[in-house]
Amino acid sequence: MERYSDPGLALFDLATHYVVACPKCAGKAWVKPRGEGQKLVCTICFHTEIPGNWYGSATAYVSVKCRECHEPLQRNAPWNGQWKKLAMHCPQCGDTCEYEAHITRHARHEGLMTDAVYGLPLWLQAEFRGELFWAFHYEHLEILRQYIAAKHRERGITPRNTLKKNSAMLSRLPAFITRAGNRDALLKMIQELFLK
Numbered sequence: 750m751e752r753y754s755d756p757g758l759a760l761f762d763l764a765t766h767y768v769v770a771c772p773k774c775a776g777k778a779w780v781k782p783r784g785e786g787q788k789l790v791c792t793i794c795f796h797t798e799i800p801g802n803w804y805g806s807a808t809a810y811v812s813v814k815c816r817e818c819h820e821p822l823q824r825n826a827p828w829n830g831q832w833k834k835l836a837m838h839c840p841q842c843g844d845t846c847e848y849e850a851h852i853t854r855h856a857r858h859e860g861l862m863t864d865a866v867y868g869l870p871l872w873l874q875a876e877f878r879g880e881l882f883w884a885f886h887y888e889h890l891e892i893l894r895q896y897i898a899a900k901h902r903e904r905g906i907t908p909r910n911t912l913k914k915n916s917a918m919l920s921r922l923p924a925f926i927t928r929a930g931n932r933d934a935l936l937k938m939i940q941e942l943f944l945k
């Protein structure tokens with residue numbers, strides 16, 4: 750029987766590096782840890798890339814008053830990862846002008862979970878009974894494997910863990926991961942992901 754003591758890891762603590770699909774060849778690529786500049790290195794085509802491009806989905810949002818007549822203007826548009834301005838047309842006075850947009854980057858793109866640096870699809874993800882299972886990297890996958898494999902789960906009780914208790918990643922997992930009936934099928938799928 751396996752026991753699992755929650756190490757109190759928040760998801761943020763795990764989002765330091767990633768395994769993703771290469772933007773050039775779709776093969777397995779590493780996004781290095783923050784301390785190493787988060788450089789992307791592909792294991793297949795050897796493409797490397799420093800952060801700058803955003804491949805995921807994002808929304809540009811402008812909320813301003815028209816520069817001519819002060820009419821409030823608002824507009825949302827999908828962001829293509831380059832221009833940070835949106836053209837705004839004022840229906841009241843007819844003025845057209847570009848305004849600086851706020852950019853919101855989305856975690857998912859075309860139904861897949863992406864990394865936070867490049868917005869590329871995570872390598873370790875799979876659909877499970879209509880839900881999406883994913884991990885940032887193999888260590889994250891291993892934590893999930895241990896958690897799911899454990900028949901008895903207990904919260905870490907050292908002071909360090911108590912502090913982080915409310916943000917603990919494991920306490921926020923979606924229900925399909927913690928459901929006992931999914932346990933064996935999930936573990937089988939995780940074993941397959943480890944071989945990717």
Ligand SMILES: [Zn+2]
Nearest residue numbers: 771774791794
């Ligand atoms: Zn590649």
Ligand SMILES: [Zn+2]
Nearest residue numbers: 815818839842
């Ligand atoms: Zn106007």
